Amino acid sequence: MTGQKASHQSGHIVRPYGDTTGDGMVQLSFTLPIPHSKVAEGAAAQLANKMGMDPALVVHSKPMGPDFTFFVVYGRVHHLVDTSKVEVVERDFPLLSPKEANAAIKRSLRRRLTVVGACIGTDAHTVGIDAILNIKGFAGEKGLEYYREIKVVNLGAQVSVPQLVDRAIAEKADAVLVSQVVTQRDAHLLNTREMSAAFREAYPADKRPLLIVGGPRFDETMADELGVDRVFARGTTPADVASFLVHRLAPLPTRPSAKAS
Missing domain, CATH: 3.40.50.280 (Cobalamin-binding domain)
Incomplete structure (x- = not known):
């Protein structure tokens, strides 16, 4: 037996919390192989938008050497999570x-x-x-x-x-x-x-x-x-x-x- 997989039984639907309850706001960080610039920030916002964040706001960007840029993007997602369908390995x-x-x-x-x-x-x-x-x-x-x-x-x-x-x-x-x-x-x-x-x-x-x-x-x-x-x-x-x-x-x-x- 390799551990007990269990589902949460509350059946509660949740969405991310940022500024107010249920507003769907999340923060995402990633690195792109692009020199730090306005174009790089636009690319980061575009990527986050394609990932389902709308609107997506680049709140931080920092060069990581001459050819890479690190970003933090803040924005809203519209996905919901049903905790009754979450599977975890219980002790x-x-x-x-x-x-x-x-x-x-x-x-x-x-x-x-x-x-x-x-x-x-x-x-x-x-x-x-x-x-x-x-x-x-x-x-x-x-x-x-x-x-x-x-x-x-x-x-x-x-x-x-x-x-x-x-x-x-x-x-x-x-x-x-x-x-x-x-x-x-x-x-x-x-x-x-x-x-x-x-x-x-x-x-x-x-x-x-x-x-x-x-x-x-x-x-x-x-x-x-x-x-x-x-x-x-x-x-x-x-x-x-x-x-x-x-x-x-x-x-x-x-x-x-x-x-x-």
Whole structure:
């Protein structure tokens, strides 16, 4: 199970809010490969208009070197959003404290749970993987290294997929965590698909470690499409990841339902 897709049930129709309720005003920023000029500002307004902003007002423009211009455009859109049709991936497992996660792992596995983490391909941005794995953690939460029942192997940046597979096999990894920040030309998606294919080739289906990917540009609904067990997007904390690992690898006992009196 790769996460519970759920629709918001309120059935409420909403439109953007700018100066007054329901006025449809939005702000949009983008860069055009045009030198800064009046023509560039006209091109930005034209683009925003074609995107559905009417009227579209260029409120800020700034040269980005000699050949590019950055714009902020403010204007009205007429689209509506029906929140009853919004699909999101809800957390389908309890959020545990480090003490609770450690106790569950010790009780269920009777050994430490091994996690191998890395940034794969040419991605050299380790901030994300370090925030989850390193003891200093993120957003006031300590990373997985703080959990005494979790063994963390952080391979760092620019790790090739074969290196990751080999190390996961050598460490007898229960889970593999991959962080991808570089997204140009969908590099994060291509790298993830390559990684998941390599693990499926290297392991029998019932022996493969959990494959988890994360990064600011991932869509949490794409786990099945990417061939991984879970996708974590921006805002993920170490407790989210630790709780998911426990949920999948060392599940808590099911509480008996209360009997009717």
